Structures are given as C-alpha cells and as structure tokens.
Amino acid sequence: MEALFQAMIGGLVLGLIYVAIAVGLTIIFGTLRLVNFAHGAFYAIGAYVGLVIAQHIGVGWAFIAAPIAVALFAVLLDRLVLRSFYDKEPTAQLLVTFGIALVVEESLRLIFGATTQQYTMPAALQGSVTLGPITYPAYRLLFAGGVIVMLALVWLFIERTNYGLIVRAGIRDRTMVQLLGGNIRQASTIVFALGAAIAGLVGAAATPIYSIDPGTGFAFLVPSFVVVVVGGLGSFWGAVLGGLLIGELQSLTNLAYAPASNVVIYLCMALILLLRPQGLLGESEVIRQ
C-alpha cells in the first residue's frame, strides 16, 4: 500500500514534467503550426544552465537564469532557422528540429561531458514530509506544487491575455488569425519563447530529482510527444490529462512489472491513435497533419 502511494506520487511528479513539456509543445504547435522535436533540448539546456548557476552562484538564481537563457536561445533559433520552416510539411519540421536536438545534445556532451550530474538542494529543502504512513522528500512535493502554479499561470496567459487569444484562435484556424492582424508574428515569438522557458525552468527544477545527462532532453521529449498525442495536439487540458495519465501509467507499471514501464506508454499511444486519433481532448480538425 505504501509502495503504491509512493509510486503514485512519483507518477504525479513525472507526469507534471511531461505536462510542462507537452504544454509548451502544444501552444507552439497551436500558434506556429510547428512540430518541435527540439523541445527536449530546451529542457536539457535549462537543466545545465541551472546546474552551473546552482553550483556557482545559488539555487535561487538558477531558477531565474535557466528560463531566461532558454527563452533567449529559443528566440535566436526561431529567427535563424525555424522561421523558414513554419509553412513546410510537418515532416520537414520534424527533421530540422530533430537535427537541432542532435546538435544541442552533442554540444552539451562536449561542454559538460557524458556523465550524469546533479546539484544538491539547500539543507532546508532536503528534508522529508510525513503524510500519514508515508514519508516523501519535501522537494518533490514542492516541485509538484511549483509546476502546478506555473501551469495555472500559463493557463491564465492563454485564457485571459490577448496573446492567449491568438494562441487559442490559432489552434482553430491559423490562416484566419493571420488574415485578421499583423501581430501573430510577435505573438509567435512570445509563445515560442514562453514554451521554451517553461521547459527550461522545469529542466532546472527537476535536476535535483532526476539528474541530468546530455541525452535527458530527448529522453523526456519522446514521452512528451506521446502525451501530446494521447491528450490531443493543440489542447491545454489534453496535455494536462495526458501527462498525468502517462506519468502515472509509467510509474505504476514500474511498480507492477518494471521491464514493461518503457513500453506501456507506447502501447497506450498506439491504442489512442487507432481508437481516437484526435486524442482524448483534441479537436478533430487538427489531426489531419
């Protein structure tokens, strides 16, 4: 029973990471129609920037520097490379962003080495919290809470701001939004930077829990794509539902039969794609890509 509960909290934490990456993927897809395979790289860059800052300056600064650095990187990438791929086949986008992911991963390997690294939290955050029969590391719970707050802010951004309106309208009909006004360009840049910053922040914040190596970004990316497909491409709540579902599924399978934990999410995705190709909460128009 205790193991089950542990696994469920573990699944929640893992699921929230997926949600954070998947939300970025989804809003970027919605606004830019870009299938971004480089999104995992944002996570990894954030994690390494966080690592360096945390080790040399302080953990608090890491949480500020990581998203900013990643957002800047994303804007640069957008301007230099990706801009010309917005109107191309999803397949071409997939390929170019896959290439970028490769370059980032190998650059990180050259700079930081291939070994797994981690930074430790200040003593205040190292303790455990006892909830009834369960003790659980305090930082993980704090992390989960932090991600939920961040997601709430993203939701407010999408639902309550003008940029969010463009995001939502773009998911439904991008051409129409383009026809209606000129600032979709600016909105695209902001959304792209925002999606990247979320991934970067989560990368920095998750490093004490999951540690980081150059391949981690890609390792988180693939399940995040599964999450997006399961939840429905372009849907915020789809990303949330899909992320929690996949996180829990993976964690609980790990408890029940560990070797299957890596395959069960693909099985889940295959079933969803066959039975409900637009995803659990997706809109059917988005599927024909």
Place this chain on the structure above:
Amino acid sequence: MTVSSEPAPAASARSGLLAGDARFAVLCALGIAAFPFLIHPIGGYSTLATQIAIVSIASIGFNLLLGYAGSLSYGHAMFYGGGGYLAAILLLRVSPQHPNLWLCVLGATAGTAILAMIVGAVTVRLYGIYFALLTLAFAQMVYFIVEQAKDWTNGDDGLQALPNALLPIGPWTVDLTTHLPSFNLGPFGDVGELRLWYIFAGICLVLVLLFARMLTRSQFGEVLGAIRENEQRSTLIGFNAPAYRLAAFAISGALTGFSGALRAMFDGSVSVDALSIDRSGSFVIYTIVGGVQTLFGPVAGTAVIMFLENVLSARTPAWRLIEGLVFVGVIVFLPRGLSTVLKQQRDKNPRGLFVRSLRPSNEEPDALLRPGGEGRKSGPISIIETFKLGKLFGHFAANHDIDFKVDPGELRAVIGPNGAGKTTFFNLLSGTSAPSSGTINYKGRDVSRLSGTSRVHLGIAKAFQTASLYPDQTVRQNCRLAALARVQGRFALQVFRRSIRLDDVDNLAERAMARLELLDVADVRAGDLSHGDKKRLDIAIALATQPQILLLDEPIAGMSKDEARKTEALIRKLATEMTVLVIEHDMEMVMGISDSITVLHQGTVLATGTPAEIQANPRVQEAYLGGHSEAELAH
C-alpha cells in the same frame, strides 16, 4: 484522336525498363568495386566498407518510404534489428552445424516483410508526425519484446559470436570470410584486405539499386508519387491509396530487414542496439544528408556519415556534433541532399517533400440548417437513386431523408441556397464520406457502403468545387493518371513496367483533354494554369476515368463570363454521352442546360421538376428569398 507525344515503339515495349539497366548496373558495380580503395588513404578499412555497403541497403529501403511514399518512419530499427535477430535465431535454431546464409538472410527478410505488413496495416492510415510516432511506438514494442524474450535473444547482451554461415552456390559452398588474393595498390591499400563478404554485399547492393531504380520509374512508383502529391484526388480517380502506402511500407521494411540480416551475419553478432531509437534516427540522418527522392542519395549519405562515425570518432570527440551540424545544414541549405551538389537533379518535382500536400478530407457543410421539406417518390428505371439518405455531423443533420432519382442520360442540376447540403450530398454520392442513414443505389445495386475508390471503378466520378489536381505534373500527366487508374484497376503491384507503354492510357487521356479543350496546354504544369483551365482540367481528370455519371460541383464558379459560357457548352456536350449531375449557383446556366432540377433546402429535397416547374414553384421562391432574388431565379 491525337498521337501521344511519348514515343512508344512497339519493339522496345517488351523490353520495358530493362533498357539502360545493364549500363547502370555496370557503373554501380564499378563504383562499389573502387570504393574500399578510395577510402583507404583517408583512413577507411575493409570492414567499414562492407558495413557501409550493407547498411546502404537499409537506407535505400527507408528512402523508398520517405522519398517516394512521403512517410517519415521513426521506427525502421524494428525492421533492421528484427531482420538481424531473425537471421541470428534461424542460424542458431535451424541446423547450427551447417548454417546456410541463404536460409538465414532470406528467411529473415520474409519475416520482416510480414512484420512490416502487420505494422503497416495499422500505421498507413496516419500521416506526418502521427505516422512517425506510431512507427516509433511499434519499434519500442519490438525492442521490449526482444529484450524480454531472453531464452531466444539473450536479452540485453544480444547474440554474440554467431557461427559463420556458409553460402552454397550450385555445387560450391562459399565461405565469405575468405580473403581475396593479395595485390598491392600502393596508397590505396591491398586487395587482399577485402574478404569475399564485400563482393557479396556489393552484389546485393547493386541488385537493390537496380530494384529501387525500376520501382521508382515503374507504374507503381508513378502512382505512389501521385498519391504523395494529392491523396484526395488519387483516391477519387480510383487508386486504392492505403494499399499503395502499405505496399511501399512492406517493401521498405523488407529491404531494411534484409540489410539488418546481412549485417548480423557479417558482424557475427546482433544486439538490442540494432532496435534502438538511435538506430531509427540514423536512417533518417543517412537519407536526408545524402538526398531524399534520389537513388544514390541514401547510399552517399550512409557512406559519408558512417565514415565520419568510424574514422572521425577516433580523432575528435566532436564527431557527433559535426554530424548533427551537417544534418541541419543539409536540411536548411540543401533540402534535396548532398547528392544534388554532385549532380544537378532533374527538377521533376521541385517542391518535393517540403511542402504540405493534400490529404483526404471531408468537406464540411457550409452552414446551419434545420429539417424540413418532404421526400419524393421513385420510379423503376434510374441510374442513381437514394432512399432516405442522411448525413450527421455530430448532432447536426447536413443531409436527411433525401429521396433522389436520376434517369440515365439526364442532365440534372442540384441547386439550393448556401448551406442547403449540396456538397455534402455530392460527397455521399461520390463516396468521399459515408452516409449516416439511408441507401444509395447505382444501377439497382446498393453502393452505400462502398468506398469512393470503388465507386469510381463502377462509373461515378467527381470534379471538385475547388479543383483538386496534381499541381507539379503536366496537364497530360494529370489525365494519364486518371486513365491509368481506369486501365489498371484499384491497385497493381506493377513494379517492372512503366505506364508510358500503355496505349490505352494515352488514348483515354488524350480524349479527355480534347473534350475539355485542353490540348493546347497539355504540357503545361497544372499548377500554372489559369483558374478556368484548372476547373476544366479537374473535369477532364474525372472524365478520363470513363464515368457513367459525372458529378460536377460548381463547375463554372469564379470563371469569367466567356469562360463560363465555354465551359457550359462543353458540359452540355458531355451530357449527350453520360449522366451529369451538377451543383451550380449560376441560374442562367442551370435554367439553360438542365433537363431537370432538384432543389435542396435545409438538408433535404424541397422540389424536383423541369426548369419551368421549378421557376413556378412558390415553395422554391420562398426558400430562395434572401439568398437569390426572384428576378434572378426567373432569369
């Protein structure tokens, strides 16, 4: 009848694709023979040369799918590794004392072909990222199964130190590990460094290149390209698009499996790495770097990257970064791959992989409407007839209770205010979308459950509201494709013959172009036509399928007055030979050419009658108020 511009002498018709193949094979063989010696001075070695030759086969297979069918698979490792494991298991389980290379490699190839057909049956319905992710998912499942089936596969450790399989050829048994006789070539190394394996792998590669060349130039390749360019149109001229995509997937998977099996036999080992995501990714990299949609691109890409991987990795830790930069650089600056630098490719399909292509889609109903009106009684003789036909989109009935009947040879106009459900009705008739209720009888046979593709072959063809063409092909080729579908049927695994040799196809296409007065522009790229010509070409495509009923959805919409009158006259002429159903808003045309008119209103039939009856019908006038004025209707 006009003569085709394609010279098709009767004598060469038999030899088909074989012309030029011998020269091609010889050139390939020379290149492959020289390769290990050319890379020797820059650090290459014989084992690497053999591995490159073997893996190139997988890249060619991958490119058939990506380049020619337009599907990016991110799971080809399942075939590569699958082939390797199958060959190794065959080797270990079936008479390990006398291992036979043919048995292992061909058995494994057959096995992966079956695997590809099973996976393909599920995946070919998806496109783009969904297709890529689903193939990835299957690859991960195969990885997992292989890793867990430890009794057979030895789990994570893989199958190592496999016995050497021999190659029986006629009375001889060849040991491929034998070295060639020594012969020193100075800076280019020594012939004796090579084993017979390289010759065997080289022969396999030449055969695969020949096969790929033939396939891409064959009728099969032609149809595959058409489906890639416009799947919606291809389906509605009578090609079974999923079957083509499946066949391409199976061929691609089998070639990749063949390569994996050879590699396992050559290395004498196979491990789960051969099934990994990274492996799948490597085929993507090889092919893109070398050049998609080219024959030698995948081979060149494989050679360059594998060379970097093995030679550069010994010199600098940054080799993977260099590989990544090369990959991104190629995509951004040379979207058609490195091989285009060496040889200017004929720009047959300049937009290639990197544009959005048209997918089949259901045209949605135009506007909201509510039930109303009444059905119509039906008589005995009719070519097409519907009973209580209905279509629901969610809870919204775009069509309901449509009873409709057309006599053979009739020219029937279907009119109605915007949102009356006219296009939806045509989609139901053509099979683009399936009815929610009711039946459609064509010549007395219930066709409601048949696909659009099947209905084309029965004689129901459609021209779209927005012309659906192959923009990168000539007008002639657009019509030829439709004629080809008529001549060959829904699906033909015709990989050895070019359709250029089919006179019937040319004749049908010529006739269709002549009837729509498109012969002057026969060699113009369809995408460059004027609006009016595009609309007429769309009708010509439908006509080239030899329909008995032609469905025309707003054939003159957007045309100038002159063009419209010209097209109207052409339609009138067509109607003397076949049944024509036409949706049109232009009342002048409707009243002028129709034998009879059906008015749709709010998703169902409001009235049917002669033009005069319809003009006099007060309910029709009422329905049209606000849409079209009475004066317009009476025009």
